[in-house]
Amino acid sequence: MAESLPPIVVYNTLTRSKVPFEPLHDRQVSMFVCGITPQDQTHLGHAKTYVTFDVVARYLRARGYSVFYLQNVTDIEDRIIDKMRETGRDWRDIVRQYYGEYQEGMQALNCTSVDVYAYATDHIPEIVAQIQGLVDKGFAYVTETGVYYDTTKFSGWGKLSGQKIEELKPGARVAVDETKRNPADFALWKAQKPGEPAWDSPWGKGRPGWHIEDTAITISRFGPQYDLHGGATELMFPHHEAEVAQAEAYTGVTPFVRYWMHGGMLMIQGEEMHKSLGNFWAIKDALGRWDPMVLRFFFLNAHYRSPIDFSPEAIEEAGRSYERLREATRNLEAALRAPPETGPGDAALEMATTRVRAAFEAAMSDDFNSREAIAAIFEYARELNRALQAGAGRAALSGARDAFDRFAQVLGLFRGGGGGAGLDARQIDAMIRTREDARRRKDFATADRIRAELAERGIVLEDTRSGVRWKRR
Ligand SMILES: [Zn+2]
Numbered sequence: 001m002a003e004s005l006p007p008i009v010v011y012n013t014l015t016r017s018k019v020p021f022e023p024l025h026d027r028q029v030s031m032f033v034c035g036i037t038p039q040d041q042t043h044l045g046h047a048k049t050y051v052t053f054d055v056v057a058r059y060l061r062a063r064g065y066s067v068f069y070l071q072n073v074t075d076i077e078d079r080i081i082d083k084m085r086e087t088g089r090d091w092r093d094i095v096r097q098y099y100g101e102y103q104e105g106m107q108a109l110n111c112t113s114v115d116v117y118a119y120a121t122d123h124i125p126e127i128v129a130q131i132q133g134l135v136d137k138g139f140a141y142v143t144e145t146g147v148y149y150d151t152t153k154f155s156g157w158g159k160l161s162g163q164k165i166e167e168l169k170p171g172a173r174v175a176v177d178e179t180k181r182n183p184a185d186f187a188l189w190k191a192q193k194p195g196e197p198a199w200d201s202p203w204g205k206g207r208p209g210w211h212i213e214d215t216a217i218t219i220s221r222f223g224p225q226y227d228l229h230g231g232a233t234e235l236m237f238p239h240h241e242a243e244v245a246q247a248e249a250y251t252g253v254t255p256f257v258r259y260w261m262h263g264g265m266l267m268i269q270g271e272e273m274h275k276s277l278g279n280f281w282a283i284k285d286a287l288g289r290w291d292p293m294v295l296r297f298f299f300l301n302a303h304y305r306s307p308i309d310f311s312p313e314a315i316e317e318a319g320r321s322y323e324r325l326r327e328a329t330r331n332l333e334a335a336l337r338a339p340p341e342t343g344p345g346d347a348a349l350e351m352a353t354t355r356v357r358a359a360f361e362a363a364m365s366d367d368f369n370s371r372e373a374i375a376a377i378f379e380y381a382r383e384l385n386r387a388l389q390a391g392a393g394r395a396a397l398s399g400a401r402d403a404f405d406r407f408a409q410v411l412g413l414f415r416g417g418g419g420g421a422g423l424d425a426r427q428i429d430a431m432i433r434t435r436e437d438a439r440r441r442k443d444f445a446t447a448d449r450i451r452a453e454l455a456e457r458g459i460v461l462e463d464t465r466s467g468v469r470w471k472r473r
Pocket residue numbers: 033034035214239
């Protein structure tokens with residue numbers, strides 16, 4: 001079947017066009033998505049982003065690619081320090097709490113495809129080395145408040161987002177600092193202020209800037225170039241632009257990322273979601289009110305690049321639609337319990353199954369168009385119900401179940417869904433390293449989760465005196 005599947009095309013923000021998806025190394029895909037800053041409740045906008053890229057990873061795996069999906073955890077950043085000051089709590093407690101809640105939300109939403117969650121504070125040596133490299137090459141300069149990237153030195157500045165330096169107004173996420181040479185310059189290293197957590201560096205005690213955390217993590221795991229970077233559109237500027245500027249200036253390799261994918265925003269009744277507007281929906285609250293599979297279906301029943309408008313009514317509408325599909329799968333399961341060998345509905349059902357499988361692959365390989373894929377499944381559900389009424393036999397019904405298994409595997413809807421492909425030694429070692437980092441931090445929940453994930457994929461860990469060893473079961 002593999003040969004007959006359509007080639008995958010991806011909308012690449014860098015070229016603003018759909019292009020064939022060709023990873024650097026044959027069937028291996030290195031994929032990174034910006035993770036959370038655990039300092040507050042994760043909200044539905046995050047949920048939309050992570051469901052989107054969960055499906056991207058699932059589909060690539062379902063097409064036979066070995067995907068290594070890396071997500072960072074911004075466990076030190078201005079907003080965590082703000083929270084620390086507001087609450088008087090230790091920053092590590094804040095991170096542990098909100099990261100834990102985030103993971104619960106992801107599990108409920110069946111976002112299971114991330115291989116490694118990498119913490120920024122586990123990569124301080126890599127961060128320092130990268131900043132030093134940028135200073136040495138003349139792309140960064142030191143002031144009494146920290147180290148800054150000189151955006152006028154990088155000729156590619158603006159190529160991802162299309163923004164020009166002159167258009168940049170110092171805004172919420174680019175701090176005003178009178179020691180900077182240019183308003184657009186951003187901090188790579190921030191000198192410690194009283195009471196702040198800090199690490200040693202050649203420029204004194206301090207902490208990393210937000211953007212350098214991600215390139216330190218990706219370059220140390222993937223090297224100077226990798227395949228796919230995902231994130232929400234809001235992060236394109238300045239965050240992703242800064243990542244490009246740092247990485248390409250540091251390594252000299254262009255492009256740093258081959259495919260940039262950006263997901264559209266989640267709007268609340270036409271407005272951006274903000275705590276200050278009183279329209280903030282935490283994942284936790286939404287999960288307390290609706291079936292997580294319905295939320296997942298709601299996100300996937302739109303194109304990932306389009307903004308979607310959230311409202312309780314829209315979720316309830318999505319719930320009714322999703323229930324129609326569930327009903328079809330329940331009818332199918334009931335028919336499969338004691339099926340006749342053949343039935344009058346067989347020919348029509350077999351034809352419909354062939355058609356939906358082709359339509360599903362065509363939609364998913366066209367820039368992961370889950371909306372079109374779901375539309376094809378709806379049409380199929382009607383045909384399936386007709387065939388069930390006419391009476392269908394074992395082979396035709398099994399074919400229908402196989403089709404739904406494929407939909408579940410890729411979309412993460414219906415019955416759990418699988419999709420984990422074999423891990424290679426490099427990926428296993430990376431996961432073990434992350435687990436050891438977590439244990440050192442006494443984050444045993446994460447350590448246990450990684451052990452469980454590896455176990456699920458047939459990898460057994462042995463903690464020995466000389467370190468962790470692994471073997472395939
Ligand atoms: Zn990021």
